[in-house]
Each structure stands twice: as C-alpha cells, then as structure tokens.
Amino acid sequence: MSGTSTPTSGVTAAPSVRKEGAPPRGGTGGGRRRREFTTRRGLVVAAFMAPAAVFVALFTYYPMIAGSQMAFRNWNLTDLTDTSWVGFKNFREVFTDPAWGTVLGNTALWVVGSIVPQLVIGFALALWLRRRFRLRGLYQALIFFPWAISGFLIGILFRWMFNSEFGVVNDLLQKAGLIDEPVAWLADPDTAMIAVLVANVWYGVTFFAIMILAALQSIPDELYEAAALDGAGKARTLFRITIPYIRVTLVLTVLLRVIWIFNFPDLIFGMTGGGPNDETHIVTTWMIKITQQGDYGKASALGLLVVAVLLVFAMFFLTATRERGGGRRGAGRGGKRGVRA
Amino acid sequence: MRRRTAALALGTAAAMVLTGCSTMSPGESGTVTLNMVESLTNPARTDLLEELIADFEEKNPKVKVNLVSPPTEQADQKLQQMLQSGSGVDVLEVRDITVGPWSNNGWLYDMKKDLAGWKGWDALTDNAVAASEDDKGRTYFVPYGFYGLSLFHRTDLIKEAGFDKPPATWEELLEQASKIHDPSSRRYGYAFRGGANAHSNATAAIEAYVADRIDPANGYLLKDGKTIFSAPEALDAMEMYLKLFKQASPKSSVAWGYPEMVEGFSNGSTAFLLQDPEVIATVSESKSLDANQWSTAPLMAGPSGKTVQPLATAGWGVAEGSKHKAEAVKLVQFLSEGEASTRFTKGNSLVPILKAAAEDDFYRSGPWASYVTMTENPDTYLVVTQPRGVAWWTEWQQRADTDVQKMILGKLTPKELLAGWDAYWTEKWKK
Numbered sequence: 092m093s094g095t096s097t098p099t100s101g102v103t104a105a106p107s108v109r110k111e112g113a114p115p116r117g118g119t120g121g122g123r124r125r126r127e128f129t130t131r132r133g134l135v136v137a138a139f140m141a142p143a144a145v146f147v148a149l150f151t152y153y154p155m156i157a158g159s160q161m162a163f164r165n166w167n168l169t170d171l172t173d174t175s176w177v178g179f180k181n182f183r184e185v186f187t188d189p190a191w192g193t194v195l196g197n198t199a200l201w202v203v204g205s206i207v208p209q210l211v212i213g214f215a216l217a218l219w220l221r222r223r224f225r226l227r228g229l230y231q232a233l234i235f236f237p238w239a240i241s242g243f244l245i246g247i248l249f250r251w252m253f254n255s256e257f258g259v260v261n262d263l264l265q266k267a268g269l270i271d272e273p274v275a276w277l278a279d280p281d282t283a284m285i286a287v288l289v290a291n292v293w294y295g296v297t298f299f300a301i302m303i304l305a306a307l308q309s310i311p312d313e314l315y316e317a318a319a320l321d322g323a324g325k326a327r328t329l330f331r332i333t334i335p336y337i338r339v340t341l342v343l344t345v346l347l348r349v350i351w352i353f354n355f356p357d358l359i360f361g362m363t364g365g366g367p368n369d370e371t372h373i374v375t376t377w378m379i380k381i382t383q384q385g386d387y388g389k390a391s392a393l394g395l396l397v398v399a400v401l402l403v404f405a406m407f408f409l410t411a412t413r414e415r416g417g418g419r420r421g422a423g424r425g426g427k428r429g430v431r432a
Numbered sequence: 433m434r435r436r437t438a439a440l441a442l443g444t445a446a447a448m449v450l451t452g453c454s455t456m457s458p459g460e461s462g463t464v465t466l467n468m469v470e471s472l473t474n475p476a477r478t479d480l481l482e483e484l485i486a487d488f489e490e491k492n493p494k495v496k497v498n499l500v501s502p503p504t505e506q507a508d509q510k511l512q513q514m515l516q517s518g519s520g521v522d523v524l525e526v527r528d529i530t531v532g533p534w535s536n537n538g539w540l541y542d543m544k545k546d547l548a549g550w551k552g553w554d555a556l557t558d559n560a561v562a563a564s565e566d567d568k569g570r571t572y573f574v575p576y577g578f579y580g581l582s583l584f585h586r587t588d589l590i591k592e593a594g595f596d597k598p599p600a601t602w603e604e605l606l607e608q609a610s611k612i613h614d615p616s617s618r619r620y621g622y623a624f625r626g627g628a629n630a631h632s633n634a635t636a637a638i639e640a641y642v643a644d645r646i647d648p649a650n651g652y653l654l655k656d657g658k659t660i661f662s663a664p665e666a667l668d669a670m671e672m673y674l675k676l677f678k679q680a681s682p683k684s685s686v687a688w689g690y691p692e693m694v695e696g697f698s699n700g701s702t703a704f705l706l707q708d709p710e711v712i713a714t715v716s717e718s719k720s721l722d723a724n725q726w727s728t729a730p731l732m733a734g735p736s737g738k739t740v741q742p743l744a745t746a747g748w749g750v751a752e753g754s755k756h757k758a759e760a761v762k763l764v765q766f767l768s769e770g771e772a773s774t775r776f777t778k779g780n781s782l783v784p785i786l787k788a789a790a791e792d793d794f795y796r797s798g799p800w801a802s803y804v805t806m807t808e809n810p811d812t813y814l815v816v817t818q819p820r821g822v823a824w825w826t827e828w829q830q831r832a833d834t835d836v837q838k839m840i841l842g843k844l845t846p847k848e849l850l851a852g853w854d855a856y857w858t859e860k861w862k863k
Binding site: 168169254256277278279364366367368 | 509512516532533536615618620626695699701824826833
C-alpha cells in the first residue's frame with residue numbers, strides 16, 4: 092500500500108502489480124537472494140514444462156509452419172493435382188482483389204468502432220459495480236454472462252433480433268415511436284455494419300468490465316479518502332487517481348482486445364456472412380470465404396498477413412507501454428499529484 | 433522429494449503420449465470397425481442413422497460402425513481434411529457438389545465393380561441410377577434421396593386475393609404474390625432468397641424460361657452449345673425475377689437465407705415459398721398455420737409451359753484410403769435399399785430413390801403429392817443434370833450469390849448480371 096503513496100517505493104510493489112495482470116518488470120528482485128540454480132532443479136522444471144511444450148509445439152507451431160507454406164503454393168482443394176510453388180502470386184491476388192479496399196476499411200472500422208464504446212461502457216459499468224449495493228454479486232454475474240456465449244451463436248441471435256420483419260429491434264423502435272416503418276438493417280450494407288458493431292459492443296463490454304473491475308478493486312481506499320479530504324471532485328478523482336492507477340491494466344486490455352477483435356470473425360459470419368454484397372467482410376471473414384472456395388493458398392497468404400500485422404502491432408504496443416514506465420509507479424506519482432493539487 | 437516430483441512429471445508426460453497412441457492399436461481380432469462421416473448433419477437425422485447402423489451391425493456382427501457427425505457448416509471442410517490425410521474415413525456422405533473435386537483428387541473409391549451384381553439396382557428410380565454414375569460411368573456414391581423444389585403456398589390467401597388455384601407459371605406467381613403483398617399490414621407475397629444460395633432460385637427461373645432449348649445433360653447449356661445465360665429468354669426471366677423482389681417481397685429479403693425464408697412462411701406472414709421437401713415437416717409443426725391453410729404445388733413453368741426440376745442429391749460413398757472397402761460397400765448397399773432407404777427418405781423428407789415409393793400413401797397425399805406429380809410427368813417437369821459437380825462450383829455459388837444481391841440492391845442490371853454469368857461459364861468450359 093505504501094508503494095502507492097511514495098513514488099520511489101513503487102518498485103517493491105511490483106510483485107503485487109503482476110498479480111493484477113501487469114507484465115513482469117526487470118529488477119523486481121531488489122536485494123532479495125536468488126535461489127541457487129542447479130542442474131537437478133533445471134531438470135525438474137524442464138520435466139514439468141515438457142508436456143505443455145510438446146503439446147504446443149505439436150498442435151500449434153507445427154500446423155502453423157506447415158500451413159504457412161501453402162501461401163506460396165498453388166494449393167486449391169478443388170484440384171490438388173498441381174500444388175507447385177508460385178512465389179508471391181497468392182499475395183498479389185489478395186492485394187489486387189477489388190474487395191481488398193472495402194475489407195481493409197471494414198476491418199479498421201470493426202476494430203475502432205467496437206473497442207471505443209466497449210471501453211467507455213465497460214469502464215462505466217466497472218465503476219458502478221465497484222460500489223457496494225444489495226445483490227451486487229448477482230448483478231455482476233448477469234453482466235458477465237454474455238462473455239460465456241459463443242460468438243457465432245450471438246451472431247445468429249442478433250441476426251434474428253435485427254430482422255426487419257420479425258425482429259425485436261424494429262418492434263421496440265417502432266413502439267417507442269423512433270421509426271415509422273421497419274428498417275431493413277441487414278439488407279443495406281451501411282446499416283448492416285452498424286448492426287454488427289452494436290452486437291459486438293454488447294458482447295465485448297463485459298470483458299472490459301471484468302478486467303477494469305478487478306483493477307479497480309486493487310486501488311486502496313485511503314487514496315480516495317485522501318483525495319476527498321483535499322477536496323477533489325468526482326471528475327478529478329477519476330482522472331487523477333483511478334485512471335492513472337489502473338493504466339497498465341487499461342493498456343493491456345485494449346491491446347488484447349484489439350488483437351481479439353481483429354481476429355473475431357464469428358459474429359459477423361453468423362450475422363451477415365459478410366453480406367450484403369460482400370460489404371461487411373473483415374479480413375478474417377474474407378479469409379473464411381476464400382477457404383470455403385477451397386483456395387487454401389490464397390487464404391493462407393491472407394492468414395500470414397494477419398499474423399504479420401498483429402505481430403507488428405503487439406511489438407509496437409508493448410514497447411510503447413514499457414517506455415512510459417506505466418503502472419503503479421506512474422499511478423503513484425499521478426495519484427500523489429492529484430491529492431496535492 | 434524433488435526426485436519424486438520429477439518422476440511424477442515425467443510419468444504424466446509419458447502417460448499423455450501413451451494414451452495418444454493407444455487408440456491406434458488394433459481392435460479385437462476379426463472385428464472390423466468402419467468410420468462413417470456424415471455431412472448434412474442434424475440431430476434427428478443422426479439419431480435415425482444410428483438406428484439404421486444398429487440394424488446393420490445386428491445383421492453383420494463382425495462389423496462395427498463408428499458414426500462421426502461434424503456440424504453441417506464445417507462438415508465438408510472437415511471431411512476434406514480427413515480425406516487429405518488419407519485415413520480415418522471409410523464410408524462418407526458425398527454430395528453432388530463435392531463428388532467432382534473429391535474424385536478428382538483421388539479421394540473416392542469407384543464402387544462400379546463391387547456393385548456390378550447388386551440386386552438393389554432394379555429397385556432404384558431412373559433418377560437415382562443416373563445420379564449414381566458420373567460422366568465416365570464411375571460410381572463414387574449411391575444417392576440416398578433428392579432435394580427438389582416445390583412451391584409452398586397459402587391456399588387461404590390465394591383465395592382471398594381472388595384467385596382459384598396456385599400459380600402454375602412464374603408470371604402467375606408474380607401476379608398473385610404482388611396482389612397479396614401488403615407490407616403495411618405485415619403481409620408479404622414471396623419469400624425471396626437474397627442471402628446464402630440466392631443464385632439457386634434465380635437459375636431455377638432462368639432454366640424454366642429456356643426449358644424448350646435446354647441441354648438435358650447440362651442444365652447451364654442450351655442444345656446449341658451456348659450457355660443458358662446468353663439466351664434472350666434468360667433476360668425475360670431475370671426481369672420478372674427482379675419484379676418479384678420489388679413488387680412482392682419484403683425489403684430485408686436481400687439478406688434472407690434458408691432460416692428466414694422458412695420462418696417467413698411458417699409464421700404466417702408470407703404467402704409463397706420455393707423450398708425443398710424437408711420444409712414440409714417444419715411447416716407442419718407451425719403454430720401459426722393450420723393444415724388447411726397451406727399446401728405445395730409443382731415448380732412453376734416458364735412461358736413454354738415446361739420447367740426444369742433442379743434436383744440436388746447426395747449419397748453414401750467409400751473413401752479410397754479405406755482399408756475395409758468390402759465392408760464399407762456392404763454398408764452403402766444396406767443404406768441404399770429396402771426398409772433402411774425408405775425410413776431414411778421419409779424421416780428426412782427427401783424425394784425417394786426407390787420406385788416403390790410412388791405407390792406409398794405417404795407420398796401420394798397432402799403436400800407430398802406435388803413431388804409425385806413432378807416425377808410422373810417428366811415431359812413437363814424436365815429432369816436435367818445440373819453442373820454441380822464441377823470443381824469451381826463453390827466459387828461460382830459465392831460469385832453468383834453476390835451478383836444476385838447486387839442486382840436487387842440496384843448495383844447491377846439483369847443484363848449485366850447475365851453477361852457476367854455467360855462470360856464466366858464460357859471461360860470455365862473453354863479450359
């Protein structure tokens with residue numbers, strides 16, 4: 092706890108930060124004596140790790156590497172008599188496809204348009220759930236429930252809810268007097284994109300709420316008490332104590348979610364199948380479409396592109412967060428400043 | 433202590449590897465285990481198949497059948513992966529759309545010789561015999577039934593609108609559906625297929641319009657060797673089809689696939705639906721419709737008074753990689769004859785493969801009668817082989833579905849659509 096009230100002691104508080112999902116930082120050992128590393132101990136560690144390592148190597152990395160070679164071959168399931176090497180032909184086909192521009196634009200919209208509302212609403216929910224009130228446990232369970240449902244199933248549910256003639260969305264909007272006649276949500280490419288974003292926001296809010304709530308619960312009450320004594324208002328407490336304190340969690344959750352949403356074709360696939368007129372495809376649903384056509388070469392090329400983009404993104408993001416120092420140390424400083432102000 | 437934990441960890445690892453291997457060991461001597469994989473899976477159908485398999489196992493005590501039922505959406509892809517690996521499949525469900533590429537890749541076993549003396553052939557309908565051979569006379573699967581289109585219609589709404597019988601032609605359908613269509617009171621004329629598989633109903637309309645000139649061996653060709661999409665009648669068909677969307681179908685049907693179409697009809701809001709016989713079972717269970725409010729009619733004809741039955745089919749085949757081909761063929765035979773076949777086609781609402789079915793009361797009455805009418809009048813309801821076995825079929829489906837959506841969204845004219853389709857097939861067949 093003291094680690095947060097003085098900037099220097101943030102270092103020693105690092106182990107407890109890690110528990111909340113922050114990355115391990117170097118030099119955490121401080122003056123503590125390290126356990127001696129012996130060959131026997133190394134063997135024990137290796138033996139424990141072996142099953143998992145073998146499993147991951149066999150079922151994740153091997154198929155990945157074996158599969159990625161298809162990207163450079165003429166690998167079409169409809170005709171496997173000719174699987175010759177074709178260099179970068181599959182990549183060229185991806186880049187020159189007329190749908191590529193739309194797909195890229197949609198992917199950006201899908202990621203940004205999902206994550207911003209998810210973060211804002213998730214944060215608000217977490218703040219609300221942090222307070223103590225009757226049946227809080229029940230409310231928490233209910234709010235976290237969507238996260239347990241498969242994305243494809245949610246896609247199918249929302250496909251019916253957004254159905255123009257028989258769906259509940261139009262029915263409610265009409266009863267509320269907001270629209271005069273039913274909106275054909277999934278029949279128009281623009282409204283279809285809105286519909287899938289609404290569904291995804293609903294689905295993903297939960298994850299932010301869970302992560303942020305866990306982080307919020309680690310903020311010591313003393314800080315808020317001190318802030319209140321110093322006369323800090325609600326907004327100032329939020330921006331000077333709460334947000335700086337949980338910044339590492341926020342950053343990491345956003346990072347994770349960007350990768351997951353980018354890689355989340357289930358919902359769109361269940362809801363619109365990429366239609367109408369192929370105008371709601373994101374990179375990953377488009378990849379599924381190409382796979383269904385049997386062109387594993389082109390789909391594999393697209394898959395490698397996705398991996399490359401996400402790797403670059405993850406490296407950039409991790410570097411950026413490390414440079415800023417982040418976490419409790421920053422939060423401690425911010426908090427202190429907030430209280431003093 | 434440490435030594436013990438290390439031993440424990442190593443033991444766990446070894447156990448994992450060993451359990452992985454144990455499934456590869458051979459079974460009891462003399463007993464053969466067949467792996468059977470289905471594709472168009474649904475829970476009721478799987479139960480029925482399990483029952484049929486139990487009968488088979490009872491008659492063949494030395495054969496055990498292990499039924500694998502992947503979810504329908506991924507089933508064909510799963511099968512492809514299993515076939516590609518060369519083992520794990522003995523008997524499998526082969527569809528008219530998968531037989532081409534799979535046999536091309538050498539994954540399917542030609543059962544021609546094994547079935548040469550099979551007495552089951554005599555009991556099969558001509559359609560079934562024809563569908564069990566490819567253009568080079570090889571038998572990669574024996575069909576278990578057919579999926580064919582008929583017009584589900586609301587008898588009460590047709591009467592209210594002042595008509596005395598269901599439409600017999602596409603033009604009449606347009607007229608009746610337009611008159612019934614009234615979106616303000618949530619009543620729709622036609623359950624238009626704009627989503628997945630949109631092209632299938634569009635090509636059904638085109639084939640009806642060119643029925644006089646169509647090549648019976650290839651439903652996408654005219655007798656003169658040009659594609660059906662190049663014919664002037666095809667343009668009439670597509671213009672009529674576009675009107676059917678604009679004047680008689682709900683706006684959101686741009687995105688309607690199978691579930692929405694069937695829901696639209698069975699919840700009582702839509703008057704006409706073009707669908708497979710399996711929908712009879714679904715509509716029969718509808719709480720919004722009484723049995724006397726609906727029926728089926730034969731597929732609508734074009735201007736010549738004829739139409740084309742776009743029969744789709746699937747059946748049971750044997751994998752080339754199977755080590756128990758004799759037993760596998762035996763299972764295929766068992767499923768394709770007598771009681772087992774009848775139970776399967778009735779249970780799944782399929783157009784039957786056995787001649788005897790035409791005498792069965794089940795097929796002569798109610799919504800089923802239109803299928804018998806179509807089968808018994810092959811001069812009006814032409815049986816034409818569709819080019820569904822070509823390697824590029826999936827690519828074509830996806831392209832054509834998107835084109836139909838473009839047309840009804842106003843981004844492509846019927847003329848442009850047909851020119852594109854004509855060019856596509858001409859190009860593909862040139863290769």
